[in-house]
Amino acid sequence: MIRRAVRKIRRTFDEAVLATGLGARSDRRNVARWAEGRGGDAAGPHVVITAPGGGNIGDQALFEAFVESTSGPVVAVTSSADSVEVPAALAERVVVLVLPELVYGRGTARRPELERFARTVAGAASLSVIGADIMDGRYSLRASVNRSNVAAAVAALGIDTRIVGFSWNGSARVAARRALVSASTNGVVPMLRDPVSARRAAADGVRNIRETADIVFAADTVDxxxxxxxxxxxxxxxxxxxxxxxxxxxxxxxxxxxxxxxxxxxxxxxxxxxxxxxxxxxxxxxxxxxxxxxxxxxxxxxxxxxxxxxxxxxxxxxxxxxxxxxxxxxxxxxxxxxxxxxxxxxxxxxxxxxxxxxxxxxxxxxxxxxxxxxxxxxxxxxxxxxxxxxxxxxxRVKELARRNLEGLRTGHAVVEEVR
Missing domain, CATH: 3.40.50.2000 (Glycogen Phosphorylase B;)
Structure with missing residues (x-):
């Protein structure tokens, strides 16, 4: 009983802190410093923060559809080594960067990974966050907030930044809503994957919404x-x-x-x-x-x-x-x-x-x-x-899905992992 009460108090406190926006300001300041002022570069790689994956065909399908629909090198930022599998046909274009704390972490454990991410994304052609159903805080509030905050920090560098093909719950968590609203007013393009989600997000104050469809509709491989x-x-x-x-x-x-x-x-x-x-x-x-x-x-x-x-x-x-x-x-x-x-x-x-x-x-x-x-x-x-x-x-749905990836058929640089 006491442990349950302590967990509830801690969770309530964490949610209140996440809702303040302090994390967003810290991420923006640190990413700008570690990126050393470097903005977007059309010849750079496309960086993508993947969905959790690891035993989920849908998350794997999202990753593959993204890579198939872009050109040039891709850096896939994942939370674990088994989050995604890179098909042999795509292997020459993809580097996987495992940063478990970037999305799920906080405090000092997250700091070195945020720095590594900032140095990776500096000079990138774009940053895409796979939004799916993980932006509204209903699965993991901290992860939803961190995704929006990181996207906003990268957009501030002048890099094409988008949250691709995602749903929005009719009862999004407060901190997740505030983080996405802030990101959408600071250069991040929120790409809602259905009209119901778009209406919900607009009602919650999200700006600059672009209506699309799930990017898996843009896939083209069949086995x-x-x-x-x-x-x-x-x-x-x-x-x-x-x-x-x-x-x-x-x-x-x-x-x-x-x-x-x-x-x-x-x-x-x-x-x-x-x-x-x-x-x-x-x-x-x-x-x-x-x-x-x-x-x-x-x-x-x-x-x-x-x-x-x-x-x-x-x-x-x-x-x-x-x-x-x-x-x-x-x-x-x-x-x-x-x-x-x-x-x-x-x-x-x-x-x-x-x-x-x-x-x-x-x-x-x-x-x-x-x-x-x-x-x-x-x-x-x-x-x-x-x-x-x-x-x-x-x-029309397949056309809408391709809108998520418009402008991403660029990039010619050789991808090197930043350590």
Missing amino acids: TSSTSFVAGVTKPIALVNVSGLISRTFSQDDEFALIIGHLRTTGHHVILLPHVSRPKGDDLLACQSVYERVGAEDVTFVRELLTPAQIRGLTSIASITITGRMHLAIMTLWNAKPAITLATQGKVEGLMALIGAPELCVVPRAGFGADVVAAIDATIRADSPARRSIADALP
Whole structure:
């Protein structure tokens, strides 16, 4: 009881300090000093602060889409050595710089990493922060604030600085909101990835908003080797993902037993497909639990995390996807296929508004299986309204995704890691 009270007091104090803006002023002063007055250089590298990654296909897809859509050298700033994997085809262009304290740290532990970052970004062509769903403080408040503060400090050097393709929660944390508002009024371009997020951010005072789409819509690689999982299957394919994050809240086994049973009766073969494997939300365990419940009849369980290109290979042959992970939905929509998606963190609503198919958004609550079954029935026909909306919207959505990377097909310098 006492420990819990102490943690609560400490957390409240930390949030109050983060909301003051003192960190932003300190970062700006220190980055300017360590960068030694050097501003942007069109021949320099593109620096990108990646999403957390490490067992998350969506975060890997964001990183790969960024590199694929730029030219010249890239410095990927990550929080751990396993945050991203650099595909062989991109390896000559990418240097990975591991700075765990830059985003997640504070105080003296963070200071040497901020200095190393400042010396790396000095003379860069650009800085991009992968915003995804990690800017509004709902996952990690300090990390959200630090991302905005670092971006603002780099923009003050005159370097093209943007936060690419991100959602904004309808109840963003106060410190995260203030940090983003400050960054947006000091040269950072906030690129919101859906109209709902853009309206929310504008209502919170964020300035200079540019509406885009998730940068994974700009990806262009497909690896069809993954289709070997269902070699010889002649039935229509349905991809089903069971989110380990949602399973932390309540068991989904009954709901997915109903969903998979319905897919079987409609003549589908189901691929159970994990998308994230982390200790605090492991889809492999959630999928395993459902697999044990429903059995192997017309079900293939993929027991590994695939690459983003392999996921797009699978979605190219799928008829429909049911998922609790948004980037699996995006990589399904990328192939003009419907993705019925369980909505968490207020981000899925905006995605479905962008493609004009709100009926694909389902709230993950007790009994949601019946809602998904109804959505399957409304979507299963080739001429369903949802499929027509996706086909009509997709060219524009891919164009919006490319807006995140406009001006980044430059850069010719050789990348050297700053120590």
